[in-house]
Amino acid sequence: MRLTLHIWRQKGPNDQGRFVKYELVDVNEHMSFLEMLDVLNQKLIARGEEPVAFDHDCREGICGACSMVINGMAHGPERATTTCQLHMRHFKDGDVIYIEPWRAKAFPIVKDLVVDRSAFDRIIAAGGFISVRTGSAPEANSIPVPKEVAELAMDAAECIGCGACVAACPNGAAMLFVAAKVSHLNLLPQGQPERYRRVKAMVEAMEKEQFGACSNHRECEAACPKGISISFIARMNRDYRKALWKTKEFEGGKAEGISKFRG
Amino acid sequence: MKLDAKIPAGPLEQKWTRYKNSCKLVSPANKRKYSIIVVGTGLAGASAAASLAELGYNVKAFCYQDSPRRAHSIAAQGGINAAKNYQNDGDSVFRLFYETIKGGDFRSREANVYRLAEVSANIIDQCVAQGVPFAREYSGYLANRSFGGALVSRTFYARGQTGQQLLLGAYSAMMRQVGLGQVKLYPRTEMLDLVVVDGKARGIVVRDLVSGEISVHAADAVILATGGYANVFYLSTNAKGCNATAIWRAYKRGAGFANPCFMQIHPTCIPQSGDYQSKLVLMSESLRNDGRVWVPKKKGDTRRPADIPEDERDYYLERMYPSYGNLAPRDIASRAAKRMCDEGYGVGPGGRGVYLDFADAIKRLGKHVIEERYGNLFEMYERITGENAYETPMRIYPAPHYTMGGLWVDYELMSTIPGLFVAGEANFSDHGANRLGASALMQGLADGYFILPYTVGNYLANTKLEKVDTSHQAFRDAQAEVQARVAKLLAVNGRRTVDEFHRALGKIMWDLVGMSRTEAGLKEALVKIRALREEFWQDVRVPGEAADLNQELEKAGRVADFFELAELIALDAVERRESCGGHFREEFQTPDGEAQRDDANFAHVAVWEYQGDEKPPVRHTEPLVFEAVELAQRSYK
Numbered sequence: 001m002r003l004t005l006h007i008w009r010q011k012g013p014n015d016q017g018r019f020v021k022y023e024l025v026d027v028n029e030h031m032s033f034l035e036m037l038d039v040l041n042q043k044l045i046a047r048g049e050e051p052v053a054f055d056h057d058c059r060e061g062i063c064g065a066c067s068m069v070i071n072g073m074a075h076g077p078e079r080a081t082t083t084c085q086l087h088m089r090h091f092k093d094g095d096v097i098y099i100e101p102w103r104a105k106a107f108p109i110v111k112d113l114v115v116d117r118s119a120f121d122r123i124i125a126a127g128g129f130i131s132v133r134t135g136s137a138p139e140a141n142s143i144p145v146p147k148e149v150a151e152l153a154m155d156a157a158e159c160i161g162c163g164a165c166v167a168a169c170p171n172g173a174a175m176l177f178v179a180a181k182v183s184h185l186n187l188l189p190q191g192q193p194e195r196y197r198r199v200k201a202m203v204e205a206m207e208k209e210q211f212g213a214c215s216n217h218r219e220c221e222a223a224c225p226k227g228i229s230i231s232f233i234a235r236m237n238r239d240y241r242k243a244l245w246k247t248k249e250f251e252g253g254k255a256e257g258i259s260k261f262r263g
Numbered sequence: 264m265k266l267d268a269k270i271p272a273g274p275l276e277q278k279w280t281r282y283k284n285s286c287k288l289v290s291p292a293n294k295r296k297y298s299i300i301v302v303g304t305g306l307a308g309a310s311a312a313a314s315l316a317e318l319g320y321n322v323k324a325f326c327y328q329d330s331p332r333r334a335h336s337i338a339a340q341g342g343i344n345a346a347k348n349y350q351n352d353g354d355s356v357f358r359l360f361y362e363t364i365k366g367g368d369f370r371s372r373e374a375n376v377y378r379l380a381e382v383s384a385n386i387i388d389q390c391v392a393q394g395v396p397f398a399r400e401y402s403g404y405l406a407n408r409s410f411g412g413a414l415v416s417r418t419f420y421a422r423g424q425t426g427q428q429l430l431l432g433a434y435s436a437m438m439r440q441v442g443l444g445q446v447k448l449y450p451r452t453e454m455l456d457l458v459v460v461d462g463k464a465r466g467i468v469v470r471d472l473v474s475g476e477i478s479v480h481a482a483d484a485v486i487l488a489t490g491g492y493a494n495v496f497y498l499s500t501n502a503k504g505c506n507a508t509a510i511w512r513a514y515k516r517g518a519g520f521a522n523p524c525f526m527q528i529h530p531t532c533i534p535q536s537g538d539y540q541s542k543l544v545l546m547s548e549s550l551r552n553d554g555r556v557w558v559p560k561k562k563g564d565t566r567r568p569a570d571i572p573e574d575e576r577d578y579y580l581e582r583m584y585p586s587y588g589n590l591a592p593r594d595i596a597s598r599a600a601k602r603m604c605d606e607g608y609g610v611g612p613g614g615r616g617v618y619l620d621f622a623d624a625i626k627r628l629g630k631h632v633i634e635e636r637y638g639n640l641f642e643m644y645e646r647i648t649g650e651n652a653y654e655t656p657m658r659i660y661p662a663p664h665y666t667m668g669g670l671w672v673d674y675e676l677m678s679t680i681p682g683l684f685v686a687g688e689a690n691f692s693d694h695g696a697n698r699l700g701a702s703a704l705m706q707g708l709a710d711g712y713f714i715l716p717y718t719v720g721n722y723l724a725n726t727k728l729e730k731v732d733t734s735h736q737a738f739r740d741a742q743a744e745v746q747a748r749v750a751k752l753l754a755v756n757g758r759r760t761v762d763e764f765h766r767a768l769g770k771i772m773w774d775l776v777g778m779s780r781t782e783a784g785l786k787e788a789l790v791k792i793r794a795l796r797e798e799f800w801q802d803v804r805v806p807g808e809a810a811d812l813n814q815e816l817e818k819a820g821r822v823a824d825f826f827e828l829a830e831l832i833a834l835d836a837v838e839r840r841e842s843c844g845g846h847f848r849e850e851f852q853t854p855d856g857e858a859q860r861d862d863a864n865f866a867h868v869a870v871w872e873y874q875g876d877e878k879p880p881v882r883h884t885e886p887l888v889f890e891a892v893e894l895a896q897r898s899y900k
Contacts, residue, residue: 034541035540039539045804045806046760048806055329057503058333062337062427114812117329117330118329118330125442127442128438129435130394132392132436134716135389137391140387140391147403150397153394153396157421157431184394
């Protein structure tokens, strides 16, 4: 099939950036979207031009590296599908396709379609863990977890950290990403001791980055390649409200060690 | 080259305990005076970085991805083995040890494998405590499933995303240490050389993949956890960025490379669909728990699978290996599939595929059970092929997946360069000539959580380390060499792209150094690889600049190293005049076509020592001594 591509080209963070038009004539319907871009890049190199930079790695929908807004939709038109798993059979001959990077204040553009998502790592570093030293774990079956709880935690834990939720949100909010990690750990019995400390630390870290606020557009859920539900956002908000209350409770009490929500 | 495996004395089951009781410790107050570099943030790297930082060492962690969470361990699907015996089905540490040794066709070190089986149970404890949401029974207790090459059910799993969940566990433990300032993280940073000072590993040279800046980092010990080299085939199940540069540079600085020809071709991958194909996608081996592998009995049968009646199908794995059936080990299942296709029974485009059929399992268990077990794999299959595997069988074909070979390490996971430790797939240690399913995750986490924290400490406590910083001449020399190499790649300015060369290399490797090898073919490969490598350095075109995010330049450096490694793989395959595990030499097979080992001459690890670009490498051997197991013809019949 024959395609017309309009791809965002930007030399670096301080460059203006613009759409550049490319015509591609020999696209095969079995190609993945990234393989289609590989073909384009090979042609650009042959012509002496610089290929389009884009993040990608596993190409099987799990590493979360690929990140493109395709015709206005994060990861393109297919539901619950990363860009690398999107195949050209979902497009037709003569289509015009606009390809852009994630656009969000908290994800500055590095080059072309590559953005900086390190804000996500900083949020995890603030509290997205259970503090268990290597070696101090009890026997695994001494902590039974109801199957329903484990399944729900797994639904949240499937997040691949790609950032499509942020890119899709009109506010550039990271609520779905943060809520998925908070919910995964706060649902499990192992996560209870740090439950409120965790949600507070992660929400505060999120607010320090340049992410926007949630106003219930639900675009994040629609764009999420793992179909993670926004009900986890409600869950996080509930825990966060409780955490603020607990903070006061602890601060008023005498328990020194827990008076401050520190790691 | 001195190859002392440093296996502790004493009975097999006491070796690790004895080691732990006798190894030297660094005092708590002194740990903060040491710095450790960890390259790679997959299961082995992230778990090592987290555990060493928890102990108080200063850790620097490097990865080429934009986030450490994206390391390729994330893509492992099926599960992780552990000798918990939760199923009461006869599992034990010894049985896991024995099956791993046997699965590896008796080409791994007993003491290492036993230790791996021994700590496997601790891994599950650690991961559960971290919040890894493993599959559970309604009782709330952990669930298990079976994997190839095992007669018990010992695999723990989190849907079809076990690697992801385990990696996120290790990543979160490491990120906690990042938050505490104990680990400093360097994402989008690629190691391009090792710095050796006075015979000890003391640092690395890296390139910042965004700015292109080349810098050096010094430390008291260096851990490479940089994964395997299956991308030497171009098409493999590895992520696009997976590469051998870190271990290859270490080899060229004096680290021995062990068994490079031991590579695993995974039996259940989605067949290739065209020349533009950039990678192959694995379908988890766990599917063979419920899927039945078959081909039509008639050659070149083009009927739809549903139109082929039961008695015209050949369930060849069940026929040839009745006791293991569809759960025969990977090397055996892959070779059987290739043989079927070579003989003309293959299905799909070009006859390069066999069926993996779930119809019986769906009839027996109901679609919802299959959906719960493998739902995400069926979805992925449909996204890629456009076919619904609940209704029509999957088509699968073998693909390069894992490399058992890697840098040689002793019992302490230290290479032949003191202070250079190697963990996970990057080392050669535990899987012999064939790795069993769900054992890579086990090994990566065993190395990182439970072995390196002891052995690195023992090295530091026993070694007098001179104060070395990056102003040392060795750092400046290594940095200059890297800069020159980058400049050389950009200066060629030829006509062919890096991908064209990589694809051509992959074709040579697949055709001549793949699932089935002959002396003549391997020698032909050596000639072809050398010729292609020369063309590469004369005709490759690397666009862009050094001081910029330049993905073609990244690829070019990796492919240049793959060319050299490919030659060593072929050389090792020539010299190993036997068949074992994934290394199948057509000259050495049993009358019924199985791998024929030669224990009298090849019960050893082949370790290659670099001699400079002009001279061929030297092959050393580490004899494998079997005390607890008896060498036997591997049979899964």
